[in-house]
Amino acid sequence: MSATAINSSTTLSLSQRATQTKESQIREASRYCAQFGAINLAQGLPDFAAPEALKQAAQDAIAADINQYADTWGLEALRVAIAAKLQRDNGIAVDPDTQVTVCCGATEGLNIALMSIIDPGDRVLIFEPFYENYIPNLATVGGIPEMLVLQPPQWEITAEMLEPYFQKGLKAVIVNTPANPTGKVWTRAELELLATFCDRYGVYVITDEIYEYILYEGEHVSMFSLPGMAERTIVVNGFSKTFCVTGWRLGYTVASEALTAAMRRIHDFLTICAPAPLQQAALVALSFGRDYYIQMAADYKRKRDLLYSALEAMGLSPVLPRGAYYIWTDSSALAEDADRAAFRLAQEAKVAAVPGNCFSNPKRQHVNGLRFCFAKKDSTLAAAIAQMQKFRL
Incomplete structure (x- = not known):
């Protein structure tokens, strides 16, 4: 024609x-x-x-010609260091070979998590006020956001608030702690309550923990660490906020072997790998002592x-x-x-x-x-x- x-x-x-x-x-x-x-x-x-040491490490990695594709799942040494950090700071034991994936920022981490578990029409609970990205992220996979409004100043949740949303039928819940934009830090009791509902109704949890070290009151508790939640929880985290490198786009996910395998397949064809020299530099970030986080x-x-x-x-x-x-x-x-x-x-x-x-x-x-x-x-x-x-x- x-x-x-x-x-x-x-x-x-x-x-x-x-x-x-x-x-x-x-x-x-x-x-x-x-x-x-x-x-x-x-x-x-x-x-x-x-931090100067982090910037220098990135420059050194580029100068050393670490500029080609990295291992799709992430630099092995970095995955091992992330697993050690999880054990030390979160009480989480994972296999760096099968449960940790380095990706292009926590933003990609959240997307591959959603792409792995959400089909068009699936309902996902988010807590309002919520991080801006959650709505468009759900739109890309056809997920339907269910928005539970929390009230200041405590932004607390109760069983009475959760029940009608779970009865409606959910595929997943997104938890952000510490939270953007409210600064809410989910308590262990709140997470345990949510975990009870997720277990009862067979619901996944995606937990966005990018601000975990920027904490003023209370403790940071990862949903992944709670009894029975490791098989249904995906942790999304990264280096941007803790180490003041928001432009590096370097994040990671942690999940069960089955969930990780699914996310890795999508990550491979979405971005192939996170920036190789910056992964090398991130090893230096994870070597910082406790004093760095306290200060x-x-x-x-x-x-x-x-x-x-x-x-x-x-x-x-x-x-x-x-x-x-x-x-x-x-x-x-x-x-x-x-x-x-x-x-x-x-x-x-x-x-x-x-x-x-x-x-x-x-x-x-x-x-x-x-x-x-x-x-x-x-x-x-x-x-x-x-x-x-x-x-x-």
Whole structure:
């Protein structure tokens, strides 16, 4: 058939997953900064340097020509080091050969987890406010998000809250602890309660633990470590937040042999492998002693307290986070809707935050809440606080 014979009126269409996936409001909030000359407390993007030893290790690996494909599942020495870390810090014993997969960031880890267990129409429970990625991640596999709204300041769950969602029929639950954007740290009792429901109803758990070392109160408990949960839990973690290398896109998953085998098959044809020289450098990160983690958490706690006091004085009713490096606040004093509140704050106070719409049910008409990131230099926080002190609600 000649090109001229083709019906020019034929309409081309995008996939449902493409139309359901909207641009990131987090990145959009960062663009406010250029538009209004605002200080960026929106994106979870540290503006200070990664550890010198880690940067040097990456440079050394590149210079040593570690620049070709790595083992698809991850550098063997790195998988062994991750398994040792899991045993030491999480009380989890896994086989690095069959249960640990190094991937391109926790983002890929979450996607291959969902691709391995979710079919179109399967229901997945997430807890609102939730991390922005969960909705589009579910759209890519045709999963249906079931959103359970948690209330500040404790963001606690109860059996009465969980029961109707499990009775409806779930394939999986996504747990984020410490949580973005609220800073909620799931207690052992809450995780045990959730584990009981997952066991009773035959439900998988994907646990996003990227902020596990950024902890101020309580303890970090991995669902994988609870009795009976290792066969139905996928841990998603990475190096971005702990070691200030968000641009490296280096993460990993931990799961049973059967789940890992499924995720590895998808990972192989999705990205082949994580960046080889950066995997080599990550070995140095995992060799850091306990003092590194203690000092990092102490530094973030000091930054948290500085920003929390400023937001409180501003009248935004912040919720003190127990982990991660974000503060969730009320936004109603700025505007009726969070989107307009964030825009007003960036335009008038010259400080960018992420609107709560980003972390809420997309069908919700009016959303309250703002997320501020305090993973910034002291000078950046001081400048932002000075700007907010000038601003009057």
